[in-house]
Amino acid sequence: MAATFIRHQGSKDLPPSLHGAVVAIGNFDGVHRGHQAVLECALEAGRARNEPAVALTFEPHPRAFFNPDSKPFRLTPAPMRARILAALGLDGVLEIPFTRDFAQTEAADFVRDVLVGDLDACHVVTGHNFHFGRGRSGNPDFLREAGHALGFEVSTVEPFGDEGGAVVSSTRIRELLAEGDVAAAAGLLGYRYTVGAEISAGKQLGRTLGFPTANMRLTETNDLRHGIYAVRFRRADGTLHDGVASYGRRPTVEAEGTVLLETFLFDFEGDLYGEACEVSFFGFLRPELKFDGLDPLVAQMRKDEAEARALLSGVKPLSELDARLCFATS
Numbered sequence: 536m537a538a539t540f541i542r543h544q545g546s547k548d549l550p551p552s553l554h555g556a557v558v559a560i561g562n563f564d565g566v567h568r569g570h571q572a573v574l575e576c577a578l579e580a581g582r583a584r585n586e587p588a589v590a591l592t593f594e595p596h597p598r599a600f601f602n603p604d605s606k607p608f609r610l611t612p613a614p615m616r617a618r619i620l621a622a623l624g625l626d627g628v629l630e631i632p633f634t635r636d637f638a639q640t641e642a643a644d645f646v647r648d649v650l651v652g653d654l655d656a657c658h659v660v661t662g663h664n665f666h667f668g669r670g671r672s673g674n675p676d677f678l679r680e681a682g683h684a685l686g687f688e689v690s691t692v693e694p695f696g697d698e699g700g701a702v703v704s705s706t707r708i709r710e711l712l713a714e715g716d717v718a719a720a721a722g723l724l725g726y727r728y729t730v731g732a733e734i735s736a737g738k739q740l741g742r743t744l745g746f747p748t749a750n751m752r753l754t755e756t757n758d759l760r761h762g763i764y765a766v767r768f769r770r771a772d773g774t775l776h777d778g779v780a781s782y783g784r785r786p787t788v789e790a791e792g793t794v795l796l797e798t799f800l801f802d803f804e805g806d807l808y809g810e811a812c813e814v815s816f817f818g819f820l821r822p823e824l825k826f827d828g829l830d831p832l833v834a835q836m837r838k839d840e841a842e843a844r845a846l847l848s849g850v851k852p853l854s855e856l857d858a859r860l861c862f863a864t865s
Contacts, residue, residue, distance in 0.1 A: 541627035542617045546591075546653035553627050556587040557658040558650065560665065563592055565610035566619040568725040569662070569695035569703040571856070574623055576692050577660040586657055587626035592616070593633040600633050608709045608758040615731050615813075622859040629654075642668025646681045658688040665691075697723060715760030717816040726857035727767070727815040730757070730796065734807040746836055748781075748797035749807045751814065759816075761794075761823040765843035768798050769813040773865030776800040779836075779843035780814060786825035799836075801844065815861040818846045 541550055559577035563570045574590065581588030594613055599606040611619060613630060620628050631637065631649070640648075645668050650656045659678060667673040675691045682689040694702045701707070703723045711720040712728060721727045732751035749768065753759075761783030768776045780798040798814055820842055826832040852858035 540617070540621035540625065543627060543629050544632070546629055546631060546649045549629075549653060550627075553587050553589055553629075553654075555655045555657050556589045556626065557581040557584065557660065558589055558591050558629075558654060558656040559625075559660045560591045560667070561662060562596055563590060563611075563616060563620070564596060564607075565705045565708055565724060566616060566623070567610075567703050567705060567708060567723055568697070571623065571725060572695045573660055573662055573692045574620070574625065576690050577658075578624055580658045580660065580688075580690065581626075584657060588624075589627045589629055590620050590625055591629045591631065591654075594630045595633055597633050597638075600638065606756050608713070608756050609754060610705060610708060610712075610728070612754055615729065618731070619726075619856070619860065622856055639669050642673030642677055643681070644668075645673065646678065646685065650687070651685050656687050658690065660690045660692065663691050663693050709758065713758045713760055715762050715764075715819040715822070717764065717819055721816075721853060721857075725854045727817055727853070727861045728759075729813055729815040729860060731811065731813040732796075734810050734812055736808055746799045746833075746840075748799050749812065751796040751798070751812070752793070753782075753796055760819070763820040763823070763839050764816050765818040765820060765846040766798060767815045767817060767847065767861055768800050769815070769861075770807070771810040771812060775862070775864055776803050777844070777847045778803075779820070779839050780816075781823065783823040786823065799840070801840070817850055818843075820846075 541553060543549065543553070557577045557580045559574050561570060561573060577588045596607060596609065617628050650659060659682065661675055661678065663675065665675055675689065679689045697703050708720050708723050717728050730751070730753055732753060734749045735752060759782055764780045764782065766778050766780040768778050778798045778800040780796055782796045784792040784794055796814060820839055826835065852862050
């Protein structure tokens with residue numbers, strides 16, 4: 536098995552440690568609890584065979600490829616998805632470039648050339664509704680027949696329902712985040728929704744007001760509701776800091792500002808510019824508002840800080856994955 540997690544582009548020139556792996560196939564956007572059921576099946580098969588377990592996924596998201604003018608809200612861009620897959624215990628992720636030529640690949644050719652020829656997969660795991668190949672002609676039954684002929688096993692995982700019996704899906708999570716309901720989204724994800732980006736310089740107004748912030752520009756497709764959140768901030772060195780974050784356009788100080796995530800870290804002094812950091816969302820405090828001047832804005836920011844501190848003081852991990860992502864220092 537691989538000693539460290541490997542993020543590999545494509546299926547060619549695979550590192551020797553990942554040959555003959557158990558392969559879980561899917562887009563895995565969000566790596567939510569339904570995805571985790573598929574991935575855990577792959578991990579169990581890998582442990583039973585003493586072989587590595589890897590995720591095989593596609594970049595860009597096929598939906599974005601086929602509908603470039605209406606790109607979906609990506610819950611986990613490729614770097615964040617890889618981080619979560621590593622935290623789950625997988626040995627690697629193979630990111631297949633989803634190109635026009637690849638979209639025309641016949642299902643049988645994908646199995647023969649990629650799964651067998653490139654990967655030498657010993658076992659393939661998919662969700663129940665997995666389709667692949669030109670015209671979505673491949674499905675789990677097709678895959679099982681191919682596996683019987685070509686020498687690999689196939690497992691199919693049934694839909695995963697939440698505590699109310701509703702199927703967990705990326706679409707449901709996107710809708711909850713668009714409403715600002717990060718707590719309900721966390722229940723479906725199995726961990727707190729987390730974003731990552733490099734800290735960029737701003738106008739330093741927050742520093743002037745006594746609330747210096749670490750600023751991030753998230754992807755343009757991020758539809759998280761604009762507002763104020765209680766968050767946990769992870770620095771590049773793995774250290775954690777609680778904080779309060781504003782996501783939006785800052786209507787009190789700019790007529791039409793760039794959308795930014797601005798995080799005020801509690802009890803912290805230092806320079807974060809250029810660091811690749813993460814922010815995990817624990818609770819929605821209030822919507823973004825326009826105040827009549829800076830004094831009422833600062834007064835509200837103090838209230839936001841107090842509310843965030845109170846909320847974060849009692850938080851506990853939702854799962855082992857949540858503990859690794861949002862509670863454990865590295």
